[in-house]
Amino acid sequence: MVSKALNTQVKKSNPFWYKLKQNKMTLVGIAILLLIVLLSILVPFLSPYEPNKVELVNKFQPPSASHWFGTDEVGRDIFTRIFYGAILSLGLGILIIFVAALIGIIIGSISGYIGGIVDTIIMRLVDMVLAFPSLILAMSLAAVLGPNIQNAMLAIAIVKVPVYIRLARAESLSLKEKLFVKSAETFGINKMLIIIKHIIPNAISPVIIQATLDIGDTILLIATLGFLGLGAQPPTPEWGAMISVGWTYLLTYWWYPVFPGLFLFLAAGALNLIGDGIRDVLDPKSAR
Numbered sequence: 061m062v063s064k065a066l067n068t069q070v071k072k073s074n075p076f077w078y079k080l081k082q083n084k085m086t087l088v089g090i091a092i093l094l095l096i097v098l099l100s101i102l103v104p105f106l107s108p109y110e111p112n113k114v115e116l117v118n119k120f121q122p123p124s125a126s127h128w129f130g131t132d133e134v135g136r137d138i139f140t141r142i143f144y145g146a147i148l149s150l151g152l153g154i155l156i157i158f159v160a161a162l163i164g165i166i167i168g169s170i171s172g173y174i175g176g177i178v179d180t181i182i183m184r185l186v187d188m189v190l191a192f193p194s195l196i197l198a199m200s201l202a203a204v205l206g207p208n209i210q211n212a213m214l215a216i217a218i219v220k221v222p223v224y225i226r227l228a229r230a231e232s233l234s235l236k237e238k239l240f241v242k243s244a245e246t247f248g249i250n251k252m253l254i255i256i257k258h259i260i261p262n263a264i265s266p267v268i269i270q271a272t273l274d275i276g277d278t279i280l281l282i283a284t285l286g287f288l289g290l291g292a293q294p295p296t297p298e299w300g301a302m303i304s305v306g307w308t309y310l311l312t313y314w315w316y317p318v319f320p321g322l323f324l325f326l327a328a329g330a331l332n333l334i335g336d337g338i339r340d341v342l343d344p345k346s347a348r
Contacts, residue, residue, distance in 0.1 A: 089333025107143075112297070120133065138316065139319075141302060152278075156282075161224050166228075170182075171229045171232070172236065199290060215285070273339065
């Protein structure tokens with residue numbers, strides 16, 4: 061009875077968390093992500109090694125008590141580099157999606173509410189970007205801009221923004237017909253003020269759902285560009301760049317590409333599980 065009453069209280073006080081924790085796979089994703097984040101924070105205390113320090117005498121050491129995930133071709137500790145790289149990959153993934161979603165919801169809300177020639181121009185530009193596969197377009201933009209992490213971030217953000225524009229526009233087209241928006245127009249409130257106060261706040265839910273699902277994909281895109289030499293450049297401890305060098309040693313020094321690849325898989329998978337859970341909470345129609 062006490063447990064049931066406590067669950068009822070939690071459900072009323074924090075319905076979002078109550079619904080989220082019903083999805084066991086989402087809890088698994090949260091646990092994995094928290095573990096990676098915790099190890100990233102603690103890695104300076106857990107490892108005595110510097111992520112970029114070259115020690116040729118220790119090159120290609122197999123996993124051991126001294127080097128938990130072994131060392132690379134110049135003696136750098138792979139465990140240390142993976143979790144310094146986790147800070148980079150997770151941080152960049154969240155930052156890129158935040159910027160893309162913010163720009164997308166503003167432009168999409170304006171496009172859907174204003175309509176007319178403004179909407180036509182914006183949507184034709186969006187259609188042009190979406191006509192290309194996201195990976196191919198990101199690779200092309202990164203190659204044109206130049207191979208570094210800042211240009212890779214910009215390329216991925218450009219690829220992601222149109223998705224959020226279309227989502228926000230679709231919501232805006234529906235919201236502009238609602239009574240509270242019509243009432244605001246009747247009282248002569250400025251259109252930009254209506255967009256800021258009424259359209260954007262009510263269009264944000266599907267954008268948040270898409271953003272949570274996109275973070276994992278963005279981390280994979282960052283790693284892919286790094287793998288192709290179009291993202292982070294050596295000696296930056298970025299997962300894709302580590303795999304790019306390490307895969308050539310797979311048959312002889314398996315630990316080099318396997319451990320960065322494993323944590324890339326775990327991080328992307330955990331974020332997708334969390335995104336699925338948040339989608340089910342915020343969008344009841346999608347609940348399975």
